[in-house]
Amino acid sequence: MKNIVLISLFAIIFTGCAITGYDATFISWYQLDRLPQEAFLKQNETPTIMYASDMDAKFREITSRWYWCIGETGFTGEQLYTPIAEKKIREICTMQRAKIAVWNERLINTERGIYSRPHTNFHSYASPYGYTSTYTTTTYSVHSYEIDIYHYSAYFFIPIPPEYRMQYAPGFSATNLTQLDRQVFRQNTGCRITVVYENTVAFYANLFPGDIITQINGRDIYTTKDLLEIRNASKIGDTWDMTFVRNGQLYRVVMKYDLYYSNNS
DSSP: OOOHHHHHHHHHHHHHHHHHHHHHTOEESSOGGGSOGGGSOOTTOOOEEEEOSSHHHHHHHHHTTTEEEEEEEEEEEEOOOHHHHHHHHHHHHHHHTOSEEEEEEEEEEEEEEEEEEEEEEEEEEEOTTSOEEEEEEEEEEEEEEEEEEEEEEEEEEEEOOGGGOGGGTTTEEEEEOOHHHHHHHTOOSSEEEEEEOTTBHHHHTTOOTTOEEEEETTEEOOSHHHHHHHHHHOOTTOEEEEEEEETTEEEEEEEESOSBGGGTO
């Protein structure tokens, strides 16, 4: 049998942590004062809050539409009502001036246990002389409880202004391989594509997040430094002959260095 008083106490503790959890764990991905201020949420603007069952897929969808993710937050606690969770996320959007936020809740554990509850029993008896006396005894009842524990996470976004997009030509972002990437892909060198922006040269060349770039125009790509140097040396209309690894297979694609496909035709 669940005890309402104890469960309510747990709810107060966990909900208290959850309400402040979003604020306490916010991690910025950029120095926000260095990003273009026109991209941020305006004072009287309302942010868009979205729930996503698949955070990775939603993250790729939003970033591919020319958005920067400026930060994330996450915490663990008892389940929140959706309006409470979204209210806190909206407050962070206002604080960080994010225009879009995506959030998710995921059941990670169920806490189970038992506890004992004391009961005071009152007794009385009459003595042989006619006096009445009272006394108490204490007994204990055993109860069980069950609390679902959730992990909450959220990403926050601002749009990339058009004048800042050329740095991602021919239409993708990439990062260095992590140690986990090396283990998973059995690849020590290269740059892993993280975002392919919609309707760009890279988009129509059928590049995908997760592809690992290993060579461009005969030059080996070991890190993002190599990729950046090639980008800086490229001019609109140049040809990129690029080799990449996908699912352990080596592929090659030839495309024009430009941003949008309409300019590449």
